Amino acid sequence: MHPFLPQPNIFRICIRSTIASRTASSQDFHTNSRSTDRVPVSKMNTAVPHQKVRIVSSTAVKPSSPTPPHRRTLNLSLLDQLFPAGLPPTILFYADPAAGGESLSHRMRASLSETLTDFYPLAGRLRGSACIDCNDEGAYWVEARADLPLADVLARPDGTLLAQLLPSSHPETSLLAAMGCLLIVQITTFTCGGVAVAACGTHKLLDASSLTFFLRSWSARSAGRLEGGRPPPPRFLGDSLLRPKEVPFMLSDYAGMESCATRRFVFHRSKISALKAEAVRAARPGESTRFTRVELVLALIVRCALAASRSVTGSSRHPTLLRQMVNLRNRMSPALRDNDVGNLAFGINILYENSESTFHELVSNIRKEMINFTKGAQASGSDSGELLSIACGSIGKAGDFFGKWKEESRFYRCSSLCGFRFYEVDFGSGKPAWVTCLSRAKNFVYMVDAKDGDGIDAWVTLDRRDMAVFERDGELLAYAAPNPSVAHHVMHPSRL
Incomplete structure (x- = not known):
């Protein structure tokens, strides 16, 4: 199924996923349901065969102070409106046993309640596509136990095992997400005392x-680091920046999950530098060579994925659409502050009718589309009509593309957490030993900073037949290390 279904005279793009595809057997961890019924889960002891993680309890965590009446409704922005109501997961690992365990979990839960007083919409429920009822029903807190030490997880990270650290991998908590909860946190304690958040x-x-x-x-x-004053309170942008509109489409979090394989590849700083040098050498006069590390790594991954697809199908024609998520915050004027809370991400669509494009052609097209989108976003300012026009143009072009090429086409997506300060998140047990993200949707690339801050951890999900070829690609392996260990961070956890 393609993510775009062109209709005559109007871009009516709406892919609906089902709750059934969000259960423990699913390979995707997002939900698109808008039901708001509460599920009373208090004590559980659940595990499925071959699982190393079992849930021991789950409960709602409400704000420590009730939300005042004048804040009970938050109208969302245009970009919030366009996005599906998924719960993308981020996992932070803490290796110091002395500061972990029950005491850390208790402290984190109590401080979450206090934090939700400021971040009150996260304790509410979604109403429709563009409004949150800030009713203090609560975020959900899940506690789990793993029957192995953290070092075993980090020695050779495995996507199937990591998925068990997510609330969406368990039927009970997956249902909670499907019923409209806006924040779910799972705390998993390992036998060594280490913790995954x-x-x-x-x-x-x-x-x-x-x-x-x-x-x-x-x-x-x-961690009790409030001596110098409380953190600045969040300012929820809501519809103050980009007012919602009647839109002829909505984005989907569905891209197929059947018969997929997920693998991790690490691109070290020196290899990314070599990739950039190759791209710069091939650049034409006057062409921008300010390639970012994400663009360079993504171009190589897509090139090798397309080569794998051609090898499996025996066809040389695989016109391709690549959707790359971009951060609008640093592309808007005036600049936004760190405490401006909202969704300012959008996907740009990059089209390749020649699936045998060179690495330079792939990365230069990504850079060109990024420049064009940035110019358009800056020109639109806070005019939601202009931004909607840009979005419609991009998605309409993609709809025409899929309408033309149909089943011959390929669709890849990329989302990146690179450049964000997740490694500074210290709950009182030191900085994270490792941070990762996970999606097992078909043809999805998820990137996050490597521990050194300069490299990239990339999780790649492809059709199993494509992956069997992709993971042996010599061009890929010249720059990427397949799933190296991160267990040495357990022995040397970073401290503030």
Whole structure:
């Protein structure tokens, strides 16, 4: 199924996913349901065969102070409106046993309640596509136990095992997300005392910048770092910046999950520098060579994925659409502050009718589209009509593309958490030993900073047949290390 279904005279683009595809057997961890019924889950002891993680309890965490009546409704922005109500997961691992365990969990839970007083929409429920009822029903808190040490997880990170650290991997908590909860946190304690914190916050309200700000505010309370004053309170942008509109489409979090394989590849700083040198050498006169590390890594991954697809199908024709998520915050005027909370991410669509494009052609097209989109976003300012026009133009072009090429086409997506300060999130047990993100949607690339801050961890999900070819690609392996260990961070956790 393609993410765009062109209709005569209007861009009516709406892909609906089902709750059934969000259960423990699913390979995707997002939900698009808008039901708001509450599920009373208090004590559980659940595990499925071959699972290393079992849930021991789950409960609602409400704001420590009730939300006043004049804040009971938050109207969302145009971009919030366009996004599906998924709960993208981010996992932070803490390795110091002395500061972990029950005491850390208790402190984190209490401080979450205090933090939700400021971040009150996260304790509410979504009403329709563009409004949050800030009713204090609560975020959900899940506690789990793993029957292995953290070092075993980090020695060779495995997507199937990491998925068990997410609330969406368990039927009970997956249902909670489907019923409209906007924030679910799962705390998993390992046999060594190490802890994994999986934070799943709605993309209707939180982009990566807002999620980072929320986690840093919460962790400051948990660690007792408020002596110098409270963190600045969040300012919810809502519809003050980009007012919602009647839109002829909505974005989807569905891209197929059947028969997929997920693999991790790490691109070290030296290899990214070599990629950039290759791209610069091939650049034409006057062409921009300010390639970002995400653009360079993404271009290589897409090139090798397309080569794998051609090898599997035996066809040389795979016209391709690549959707790359971009951060609008640094492309808007005036600049936004760290505590401006909302979703300011949008996907730009990059078309390749030649699936045998060179690495330079791929990365230069990504850079060109990024420049064009930035110019358009800056020109539109805070005019939601102009921004909607840009969005419609991009998505309409993609709809025409899929209408032309149909099943011959390929669709890839990329989302990046690179450049955000997740490694500064300290709940009182030191900085994270490792931070990762996970999506197992088909043809999805998820990137996050490597521990050194300069490299990139990339999780790539492809059709199993494509992956069997992709993970052996010599061009890819010249720059990427397949799933290296991060266990040495357990022995040397970073401290503030």
